[in-house]
Amino acid sequence: MSQEMMDKTCRGFAEALAAREPVPGGGSASAFVGALGASLCGMVARYGATNPALADRADDLTHAFAQADELAQELVDLVAEDVRAYGQVSAAYGISREDPARPAAIQDALHVAAMPPYRIMDACGRALALLEDMADKGSRQLLSDVACGAVFCRAAMQGASLTLFANTTSMKDRARAEELEAACDELLDTWLPRADALARRAADAARKRK
Template identity: 35%
Template sequence: MRTYPIETYLDNLAARIPAPGGGASAGLHLAQAAALLGMVARYSDGEKYAEHARSITAIRETADNLREWALSLSEEDIEAFGGVGAAYGLPRSTAEEKAARKQAIAGALVEAGRVPAKVVAAAEAAVGLAEQLLPIGNRNVVTDVAAAADAARAAATTARVNVEVNLAGISDEVERSELLEAIATVDDIALRADKVTAAVREVIAR
């Protein structure tokens, strides 16, 4: 997917095919957030920002790694969703086949839920980078910090509903608890992202 032209990706997203869908788009929201943070960090280089050079370098490197991870998560989501479709397509003519199919579906749903759960964790990291970069980054590109925060927010909230939709078919309490715990931070992530955006709007309104 990462080698698609953007138009091809959007055509596939709009098509009546199982994937890519919302889960993959959550990963791309995250990738855009990370890319924007990397860009702001690169504009915050030089003598003027020497006092914060170490922090800015760390932010840039972390954002670049996060961008790569986000793309991988988008691809993992497509693969996991394919696994769910394959499980639902298993035969169910006999009691044994029905039992095997049920078990396969449950396992596939857990895997499909774990991918967006990882996106939530990565989105939290992206918002943290935006919080760090906001007070020390180049003011000429400060709006891109807000754009990054908003993109990370979208990644987290989109990923949450993609975890929740899989929870409906998961009965194992340990696995359910694992996924519920992974998305418990989303409201806080959204609040923190909103605060970054509000702070940027105050800066540009002066």
């Protein structure tokens, strides 16, 4: 199922999200939203790389769209990875309560399922750093697209954090859970304000305030 997930149409993916099934869920949706943000970054960089007015930045912009493409693909891959990981959680909870192996299977699955959301957050942070660069180096006419990308990456990061917390709250290994939660909080504290700043910058520019 996970391999087929990203072969769906946009409509098909939305229908899969709406279905009464455990996957795809919030983590997978977050990864896809992050991929859209990274893709917008790639678009802005591509336009800039071929803009004669920005010829002095062409090399940087060419490198930027290659990086953005890699991030978008990484996030698309994480859609399927999150589906696979949460599938293990569902399978573990489906084990008979009489089976003595059930508690360990659930804990192992929770540890596995916590990692795709963290990787989604990390990738979105890297995409936001690239979007900040595009806000300075890309065409001002595309600043709203940069900001949209930032808003998408922000939403994806916050959504993935909720999925991560849903897994860590049930972990018996509290030291590991708290380590993951602290790393998650650090990403949120670092990148959410910076994403908001990009959105404000684009809004102010559109309204000619600055």
